Amino acid sequence: MKLYVTAIIFFLTVFLSSQSTSIAQEDLVLAITGEDVSDVVDQFNHSQSVYRVTIRNEKYRNWRYAINQFRFSQKSVAKGSSDQVIDISFIDNNWLPGMIQEGWLEDITGKIPQAQNLISGLAEAATKDGKLYGFPFSNKGQVLFYRKDLHQKHGLKIPQTLHELEDNARYLMKHEGFDHGLTIHFSAIHLDVLPFLWSNGGGIMKNGVVNINNRENIETLTYLQSLAQNGILPGPETFEMLKESYGNAKKLFMEGKSPYIITWNNRITDFENSPIKGKFGILPIPSFSSGQQSFSVIGSWYFGINTFSKHKEGAIQFLNFFSKNATQLGLALDSTSFIPTIKSIYTDSRLTTYNTYLSDLEVAMSYMKHRLKHPQEPEINHVFENNIKEILIENKPVKPLLEIAQKRIISILKQAK
Numbered sequence: 001m002k003l004y005v006t007a008i009i010f011f012l013t014v015f016l017s018s019q020s021t022s023i024a025q026e027d028l029v030l031a032i033t034g035e036d037v038s039d040v041v042d043q044f045n046h047s048q049s050v051y052r053v054t055i056r057n058e059k060y061r062n063w064r065y066a067i068n069q070f071r072f073s074q075k076s077v078a079k080g081s082s083d084q085v086i087d088i089s090f091i092d093n094n095w096l097p098g099m100i101q102e103g104w105l106e107d108i109t110g111k112i113p114q115a116q117n118l119i120s121g122l123a124e125a126a127t128k129d130g131k132l133y134g135f136p137f138s139n140k141g142q143v144l145f146y147r148k149d150l151h152q153k154h155g156l157k158i159p160q161t162l163h164e165l166e167d168n169a170r171y172l173m174k175h176e177g178f179d180h181g182l183t184i185h186f187s188a189i190h191l192d193v194l195p196f197l198w199s200n201g202g203g204i205m206k207n208g209v210v211n212i213n214n215r216e217n218i219e220t221l222t223y224l225q226s227l228a229q230n231g232i233l234p235g236p237e238t239f240e241m242l243k244e245s246y247g248n249a250k251k252l253f254m255e256g257k258s259p260y261i262i263t264w265n266n267r268i269t270d271f272e273n274s275p276i277k278g279k280f281g282i283l284p285i286p287s288f289s290s291g292q293q294s295f296s297v298i299g300s301w302y303f304g305i306n307t308f309s310k311h312k313e314g315a316i317q318f319l320n321f322f323s324k325n326a327t328q329l330g331l332a333l334d335s336t337s338f339i340p341t342i343k344s345i346y347t348d349s350r351l352t353t354y355n356t357y358l359s360d361l362e363v364a365m366s367y368m369k370h371r372l373k374h375p376q377e378p379e380i381n382h383v384f385e386n387n388i389k390e391i392l393i394e395n396k397p398v399k400p401l402l403e404i405a406q407k408r409i410i411s412i413l414k415q416a417k
Helices: 002-024 038-047 063-078 093-102 113-117 148-154 162-176 189-199 215-229 236-244 248-254 265-272 312-323 325-334 343-347 352-364 377-392 398-416
Strands: 026-031 051-055 088-092 142-147 260-264 280-283 301-305
Touching: 026 312, 038 051, 038 312, 038 325, 051 312, 063 088, 063 093, 088 093, 088 312, 093 301, 093 377, 113 312, 142 148, 142 189, 142 265, 142 352, 148 162, 148 280, 162 260, 189 215, 189 377, 215 377, 215 398, 236 248, 248 260, 248 265, 260 265, 265 280, 265 352, 280 352, 301 312, 312 325, 325 343, 377 398
Parallel strands: 026 051, 026 088
Antiparallel strands: 088 301, 142 260, 142 280
């Protein structure tokens, strides 16, 4: 009899234990756009048995689609349904301000301990009123790559200002036969230009007020236009080629078509695996004039937790798993494009590629800045990007274009109210 009772107790214990495990199992949905995060998801799913993350088959096609999906989540919850709600979203940093304002992203302040160990500037893009609403995927920002070998060959000083960069570019174009001096992109061209505006005290808005037609912007963009007119920046035919692919700018630099390029820091591995390996260096994007601060544009994607998710605890566990030193180190060693967001990882000797350039990267990205940080940022940036193309590629007058842009942006803000 005792043996029979013992067997029943054992059976019930195993059954209830399996049932509790089944109940505790949570499936989370991650929606993505941009960079591949499947390795992180696979590692997380293998690390424990309580939560399982699946990547949504249909990606966010663009920021408008992403915002509509969040609106759909909000409406679904309002109707008492949460079956279609995405738990974690992988979103571009310029979508953050609008989503935070709408209340679509969960406040994760104090829930991710490693957030205190983030690379300077990365948390700022996802912060509002002292609260954190997203965790950066990669330490991505813009820097100036230059042909270090040619600077040494000709005894040229490292450019500290835009004027010095122009002088060097002219010299190298003459003596090395470069097609142009400084490569910038066609798509998202405004991101290459913003650091120059910032270093000269300009920008799109100031203290929440549209101020794109200010004196500093006119002065800086007029100077940049003169660089385009004099062949320092790519000509119309080159820009036409750059239009075909964002990566074509990278190819020009690797193929020796220009001595300078403004692009993202994760291009290091591309350049290391090209004919210019060992021949290039990294600098801050030079300030407009001597004594002014240089800036780097933040370009990372962020993990954000949907406010309407039923699985917030599991989502927090996923973000904490991703932020671990071991996870980020593994990703950095396995991927040619992942750049850790946690400061302490950069002391690891196994990060040989980045250790070679670490001190230069720290200087170049010491002042990282979000491009605008406004709820209507995508629409405003669209106006500004077209504005820059008209100035630098179509050679249209600067001041009238900035005045038109000023009116368009003000109109966008009025319509948003």
